[in-house]
Amino acid sequence: MKRIWFALICLLLTGCSLDPNAAEQYRTEEKLDASITMDNSQIQIKTASNAHVSILFWEKGGEKKPLTVRKTEKDIFVAEKKIEKNGVYFIKADIKTDRQHIMPTKKIVVGGQEELKQDNPERETHSHH
Amino acid sequence: MTEKSSYQFVWRWHFYAGIFFAPFLLVLAVTGSLYLFKAEFEQAVYKDLYEVVPQSSPMPASHLVSAVKAQYPQAAVARIRPGETPERSTEIGIMDGSKSLTVFVNPYTMKVMGSLNDEDRLMNKLEKIHGELMAGTIGDRLVELAACWAVILLVTGIYLWKPRTKKRVWGVLLPRFSQGKKVFYRDLHAVPAFWLSSGMFFLIITGLPWSGFWGTQVQHLATNAGIGYPPSIWVGDAPVSTVKTKEIANVGWAAENLPVPASVSSEYIQLSIDDALMIAKKRGIAPGYDLYVPQTKTGVFTVSSFPSKAENEVTMHIDQYTGAVLADYRFKDYQPAGKAIALGITLHKGSQFGLANKLIGLAVCMGIILVIISGLILWKKRKHGPVRPNGRAAKKIIVLFVVLGLLFPLAGASMLVALAVDQLVKARKGVKEE
Numbered sequence: 001m002k003r004i005w006f007a008l009i010c011l012l013l014t015g016c017s018l019d020p021n022a023a024e025q026y027r028t029e030e031k032l033d034a035s036i037t038m039d040n041s042q043i044q045i046k047t048a049s050n051a052h053v054s055i056l057f058w059e060k061g062g063e064k065k066p067l068t069v070r071k072t073e074k075d076i077f078v079a080e081k082k083i084e085k086n087g088v089y090f091i092k093a094d095i096k097t098d099r100q101h102i103m104p105t106k107k108i109v110v111g112g113q114e115e116l117k118q119d120n121p122e123r124e125t126h127s128h129h
Numbered sequence: 130m131t132e133k134s135s136y137q138f139v140w141r142w143h144f145y146a147g148i149f150f151a152p153f154l155l156v157l158a159v160t161g162s163l164y165l166f167k168a169e170f171e172q173a174v175y176k177d178l179y180e181v182v183p184q185s186s187p188m189p190a191s192h193l194v195s196a197v198k199a200q201y202p203q204a205a206v207a208r209i210r211p212g213e214t215p216e217r218s219t220e221i222g223i224m225d226g227s228k229s230l231t232v233f234v235n236p237y238t239m240k241v242m243g244s245l246n247d248e249d250r251l252m253n254k255l256e257k258i259h260g261e262l263m264a265g266t267i268g269d270r271l272v273e274l275a276a277c278w279a280v281i282l283l284v285t286g287i288y289l290w291k292p293r294t295k296k297r298v299w300g301v302l303l304p305r306f307s308q309g310k311k312v313f314y315r316d317l318h319a320v321p322a323f324w325l326s327s328g329m330f331f332l333i334i335t336g337l338p339w340s341g342f343w344g345t346q347v348q349h350l351a352t353n354a355g356i357g358y359p360p361s362i363w364v365g366d367a368p369v370s371t372v373k374t375k376e377i378a379n380v381g382w383a384a385e386n387l388p389v390p391a392s393v394s395s396e397y398i399q400l401s402i403d404d405a406l407m408i409a410k411k412r413g414i415a416p417g418y419d420l421y422v423p424q425t426k427t428g429v430f431t432v433s434s435f436p437s438k439a440e441n442e443v444t445m446h447i448d449q450y451t452g453a454v455l456a457d458y459r460f461k462d463y464q465p466a467g468k469a470i471a472l473g474i475t476l477h478k479g480s481q482f483g484l485a486n487k488l489i490g491l492a493v494c495m496g497i498i499l500v501i502i503s504g505l506i507l508w509k510k511r512k513h514g515p516v517r518p519n520g521r522a523a524k525k526i527i528v529l530f531v532v533l534g535l536l537f538p539l540a541g542a543s544m545l546v547a548l549a550v551d552q553l554v555k556a557r558k559g560v561k562e563e
Contacts, residue, residue, distance in 0.1 A: 018365040025355030027462040029454050102451040108395045
């Protein structure tokens with residue numbers, strides 16, 4: 001009898017919390033991530049090797065422009081871009097595989113205190129045509 | 130002897146449980162029968178907020194959000210619901226201070242058509258009464274207790290209804306009209322209750338997964354065992370967005386091109402609402418869903434759709450920085466218990482099979498009301514309360530009660546309380562009689 005009670009209490013207690021790995025027993029999605037880095041002349045995207053990558057670049061308030069992308073290593077994609085004046089810029093990578101489509105966007109603030117101050121949460125003021 | 134005391138035992142429990150839970154069950158039946166017609170009611174009452182005249186193409190959702198923000202500058206946007214037809218307005222859910230508002234926007238003209246305080250909506254109030262008697266967790270547990278006891282009332286009721294002597298029709302399958310008022314009310318209680326018993330049982334059992342204690346336990350067990358809903362639909366947290374740290378370089382970066390030595394900071398920004406909606410569209414989700422906007426740094430965009438038919442349900446989580454779909458759960462991804470619960474819910478709400486479904490639900494609710502009222506009349510007209518059985522009830526009856534008590538622990542606990550009270554009453558009466 002004691003054992004039955006013990007089992008019942010265990011059942012109730014384990015019932016209370018969700019197994020953190022429970023999701024693995026159900027349909028899962030392909031994991032796809034990417035990192036965007038920029039140095040003084042180049043934008044670099046690191047992502048899955050089978051991905052198709054395109055890049056949009058624009059200055060805050062300006063027009064979105066596609067950049068020419070080339071694959072340099074199996075998971076590195078690059079585009080040439082030089083920033084020549086202070087300001088707030090955006091790089092949006094559009095990355096597609098067979099099962100995922102991600103579009104991380106990075107904001108780059110170049111400049112002194114003035115630009116950093118303007119660095120408010122507002123984004124994509126000029127978009128969606 | 131055992132047969133008689135078993136009958137007395139069962140009748141006593143049925144009698145006291147019936148009196149105690151009748152008011153709760155009455156509230157559930159009345160609110161439930163009204164809530165069945167939520168869609169029709171809201172379509173009629175909120176017509177001016179719902180309907181728009183379609184024009185060539187709707188504006189992007191981000192523009193609609195801006196229009197709402199212009200009117201409610203302090204509010205945080207929590208939810209966007211694109212209309213399911215071209216004639217339907219877009220809903221934008223906002224938190225304005227402590228108020229949760231739904232703002233209706235014409236997607237073609239961007240005109241804010243009006244707003245509703247979610248708390249004030251009649252159907253939301255009904256839902257709160259039906260689910261928790263407007264009394265939070267305590268109310269939720271009371272409703273659950275009433276539902277569990279309703280199962281016990283059904284089981285004991287069928288035991289009491291079952292004809293003991295010869296097989297007969299009148300008083301069992303049909304009410305007797307010409308044998309006096311008492312017999313008439315008894316039949317008006319027992320006969321419809323028998324006819325509706327499967328419907329009542331269905332409503333109880335499909336409603337219980339909503340309950341805070343029993344429902345949550347069952348959902349946890351089912352989800353953990355891989356036989357229920359995937360996590361985050363009922364129980365369990367949604368996946369999280371991966372936060373990448375902001376990078377700041379204070380050294381002159383590309384300094385040669387810039388007028389002053391620059392500092393460069395870069396960070397990933399949140400996906401635009403338009404992109405989140407575009408992802409939902411690309412994944413084939415029909416409008417009429419809600420897009421929940423993340424409220425924390427690790428939060429996700431969640432596309433949630435619980436339309437009238439269970440097989441069209443969607444819960445999809447999107448990383449707020451990359452737009453990666455972290456989870457996309459449809460009805461077909463639910464495991465058997467999850468599918469059964471989901472179908473049970475749409476049938477319980479009366480939406481699965483349209484009007485016929487609602488009318489059947491309504492008939493069962495009306496039947497419950499009739500059974501409760503005739504039961505209460507029987508109670509008022511009683512000559513005496515149930516007698517305390519002299520002998521013991523049959524073993525199978527005791528086993529039945531223990532099983533029901535274990536199956537519904539909250540009801541089981543209340544049974545123990547009732548037993549304790551009964552023993553106290555018995556002891557006090559015993560003292561008096563001496």
